[in-house]
Ligand SMILES: Nc1ncnc2c1ncn2[C@@H]1O[C@H](COP(=O)(O)OP(=O)(O)OP(=O)(O)O)[C@@H](O)[C@H]1O
């Protein structure tokens with residue numbers, strides 16, 4: 001039997017299955033999806049079995065056997081193996097990158113070398129003594145096997161001897177894959193099997209073994225297993241006395257697996273389904289019907305903020321579970337707040353696994369295993385939870401589907417929304433995309449006329465729960481404020497509104513719209529900004545260490561006291577601004593209680609959670625923050641939302657700038673007046689006439705879409721076409737420039753040969769344009785220059801195939817000479 005294995009080597013040449021023989025002993029265990037160790041180029045590497053064959057594709061004599069099978073139950077399922085191939089094809093990444101993205105970090109095995117004495121040599125004896133120092137030989141004999149690293153650490157003086165012994169075969173070397181993290185095991189004491197016998201023994205114990213006697217009596221009384229450490233702490237005594245009781249067969253002692261549960265000890269109040277509102281009911285029925293049919297279908301739930309989307313999700317999942325199927329819920333990392341977790345745990349209790357990046361690798365691994373071993377039926381998590389190893393998925397929900405964080409920025413550069421649709425096709429599952437501000441792409445797709453006999457995939461919920469009104473939005477022109485002599489960062493309107501809230505004991509949310517780099521250093525005399533010497537990007541200031549750090553390459557230096565360019569002392573650190581707002585608030589409203597939420601205050605684990613809890617418990621008057629405060633929060637006493645500057649995100653060089661601004665304003669405005677108290681919103685801006693701001697003011701998604709679609713159409717951007725960004729990098733500018741020119745013209749030739757090279761304005765159904773090469777917006781990173789080519793296309797064109805052909809000639813030759821190609825299909829940002 002031959003196994004086809006994708007091996008963990010990140011190179012284009014090896015991005016294909018390799019054949020290995022399956023040793024007879026493994027044959028009953030191995031499956032598609034198994035993780036194996038394989039000999040590869042003199043080492044043992046990790047790989048994944050993607051299929052089997054009767055005979056090998058190459059000369060049978062050259063086939064090597066698999067070295068080891070790493071898990072009794074394969075971590076991946078056949079549908080995920082198929083999905084990995086699809087991802088590698090669609091997003092132009094290696095298979096191994098796609099496969100690695102699907103398993104928890106704990107399973108990303110690490111090769112290790114084990115050293116042991118050669119038993120044949122040991123018998124003869126003389127080989128050992130002549131070659132190996134006695135202390136090392138004795139130690140190894142006792143250990144049986146030891147890691148090479150440990151030997152090196154313990155016996156640094158014997159390096160030469162070890163090497164010689166290995167060469168002479170006195171020592172044996174074995175490579176093996178070790179998981180980065182194992183299941184956590186706890187040494188546990190078990191009470192006597194045979195109670196009667198134990199009681200008899202207890203009576204007969206000799207006096208001098210008083211401690212053993214005491215421990216046995218203690219365990220007899222307890223009658224249930226307990227961790228050794230706990231037992232010793234409670235009953236006193238030593239491990240030795242436990243050990244003798246175990247040797248006498250009176251107690252048991254075994255390692256027991258312990259689950260790392262990030263939510264251990266937390267009570268989630270159980271909730272019952274709420275009677276649905278009319279709008280919710282209609283949408284719920286459509287989703288439930290789709291789940292019942294068991295055919296793949298994508299639905300867009302367009303529900304305004306506060307329309308009760310979460311309750312619809314919960315009841316749809318309930319329906320899915322009743323059919324014996326499983327559900328995946330994706331939420332943006334940033335809104336995976338305790339509130340969200342609570343809602344799901346409260347309804348489904350232990351049937352829920354939670355996967356997010358703030359978990360430790362161990363906690364993540366254990367949550368993942370709950371899914372794999374069918375102990376839970378619902379997985380909720382950020383982007384990568386789309387790979388939850390469920391076997392019968394009935395429903396996939398993507399909340400806040402417009403969020404750009406669903407696209408992974410590093411390889412594999414997949415979009416969780418598209419992967420969800422593919423996975424739903426494999427399982428016959430329904431995909432529900434939910435948002436108050438759907439992305440243009442999703443909205444355009446759902447608005448297409450449905451196939452005959454099919455219903456539209458667009459599910460609207462235009463009203464808030466209980467028909468609460470949307471909060472009125474006041475747009476304040478900050479230019480006018482300045483003209484009238486108000487130089488403060490607060491308009492008179494926002495100032496008055498805040499004062500009112502303080503008086504009434506209600507709460508406010510303040511958003512400082514700021515994207516990108518939190519803090520940078522600028523000289524106010526000459527305009528010098530501190531930039532990384534390896535990358536073409538400003539350095540970020542870290543207050544704690546007083547260091548300037550590069551976001552891309554990690555380069556760090558001490559912050560200068562004088563300007564390196566003009567020696568002026570007027571060199572300043574420009575913060576996120578939240579700190580400044582906080583100071584200003586304290587000045588204007590003495591005694592005001594502010595919770596600041598930004599990158600600086602949320603670095604610690606659970607900080608986010610703690611701050612929100614404080615705010616929810618009304619320990620503060622104002623929640624002030626960046627984008628983090630805009631999403632998903634549902635606090636009944638928030639009646640005012642203020643946006644300090646709406647324009648920042650509008651001015652970014654990004655074709656989605658208007659869309660992002662509209663989404664952000666709509667989302668944050670939606671935090672106000674969600675319960676009985678009415679809310680209001682104040683938006684400060686320098687461009688009050690911009691359609692993104694005007695339409696957000698009137699909660700008018702349809703008007704925004706109309707306007708934005710016009711712009712996209714004129715400029716030739718998605719959803720009217722699709723984009724692929726190819727970034728090339730090299731240390732030498734000349735080399736890069738010439739290769740990128742060659743690449744672009746080769747790409748044009750290939751497209752022309754396919755008959756698709758055409759202007760997008762041409763009106764033809766299939767058209768592809770190649771723009772560039774030009775220098776990337778970040779023109780240098782980690783000492784490598786960067787050029788980019790943007791491909792715009794429309795219609796059914798196999799662009800990944802074109803790209804594979806176009807890049808092929810540049811991937812040969814020695815690696816250091818090669819220009820690196822990085823391909824981003826459907827990029828979120830063009831940087
Ligand atoms: N059928 C219902 N009856 C009573 N209250 C409900 C019902 N459905 C939802 N709610 C309540 O309405 C509030 C808003 O619901 P939810 O947070 O789900 O809105 P949402 O649509 O997700 O909004 P956003 O997009 O702003 O997050 C919540 O407090 C929720 O408990």
Ligand SMILES: [Zn+2]
Nearest residue numbers: 523526563566
């Ligand atoms: Zn200067």
Ligand SMILES: [Zn+2]
Nearest residue numbers: 532535550553
């Ligand atoms: Zn750098």
